[in-house]
Amino acid sequence: MLDAITTWVTSLMETLGAPGVGIAIFLESAFPPIPSELVLPLAGFTASQGSMSLIAAMVWATAGSLLGAYLLYFVGHAVGAEHLRKVADWMWLTEAEDVDKSIALFDKYGSASVFIGRMVPGIRSLVSIPAGIDRMGLVTFTAWTVLGSAIWNILLVYLGFTLGENWHRVTEYMEEFSFIVKIILVVAVVALTVWLVRRQSKKKNTPPASQ
Numbered sequence: 001m002l003d004a005i006t007t008w009v010t011s012l013m014e015t016l017g018a019p020g021v022g023i024a025i026f027l028e029s030a031f032p033p034i035p036s037e038l039v040l041p042l043a044g045f046t047a048s049q050g051s052m053s054l055i056a057a058m059v060w061a062t063a064g065s066l067l068g069a070y071l072l073y074f075v076g077h078a079v080g081a082e083h084l085r086k087v088a089d090w091m092w093l094t095e096a097e098d099v100d101k102s103i104a105l106f107d108k109y110g111s112a113s114v115f116i117g118r119m120v121p122g123i124r125s126l127v128s129i130p131a132g133i134d135r136m137g138l139v140t141f142t143a144w145t146v147l148g149s150a151i152w153n154i155l156l157v158y159l160g161f162t163l164g165e166n167w168h169r170v171t172e173y174m175e176e177f178s179f180i181v182k183i184i185l186v187v188a189v190v191a192l193t194v195w196l197v198r199r200q201s202k203k204k205n206t207p208p209a210s211q
Helices: 002-016 018-030 036-048 054-079 081-089 096-109 112-117 128-133 138-166 169-176 178-205
Strands: none
Touching: 002 018, 002 036, 018 036, 018 054, 036 054, 036 138, 036 169, 054 128, 054 138, 112 138, 128 138, 138 169
16 A cells, blocks of 8 residues: 555656645645655655655645644534533543543643644644633644644655665664554543643533623
8 A cells, every 4th residue: 555655656756846745744634644755755855856845845835734633623523512522431542541641731731732732743633622611712733733843744854865765764764663653643642632622611611700
């Protein structure tokens, strides 16, 4: 499957140039099974061959990330908190202590969790859904998404540009840390779920201000 994705992305970039990077990353953001760890280094390699400029590849990648994030944000916005509570009922993959620590993290950083999530493989796209469910302000969501996505995109595109024909090593390095990434993903998703449910409960239990 990855070979097919690589072939398709390469063809897209060679045909459209930098806008092809944006399209590929939009699809990666909207459909998480397409790995940015493959697309971005490949974009860097393509730029090193003169098919596009390095800066253009980075800019279009970030634009594609933002548009894909918007799509999932509005999906989450439409789903609402009630569905989130149902999701929380079957989140059992971590210890209670891990959940408590994660709740403390999100209580401290709040919306900045979107910024952090945009740089964690696996959760990069999914973090937009709970942000939408929580009705995070669109300006704040946009700012954190652009900042986190830009850092991630610039890093991986530049690595692909620098490694040249060895761009695939970036993917290999990511695979070596896949177990750690999965742990981070589970903890982050569970923590964000619990945090949002607790916030929604507080809002419902808070009596309206007296007139």
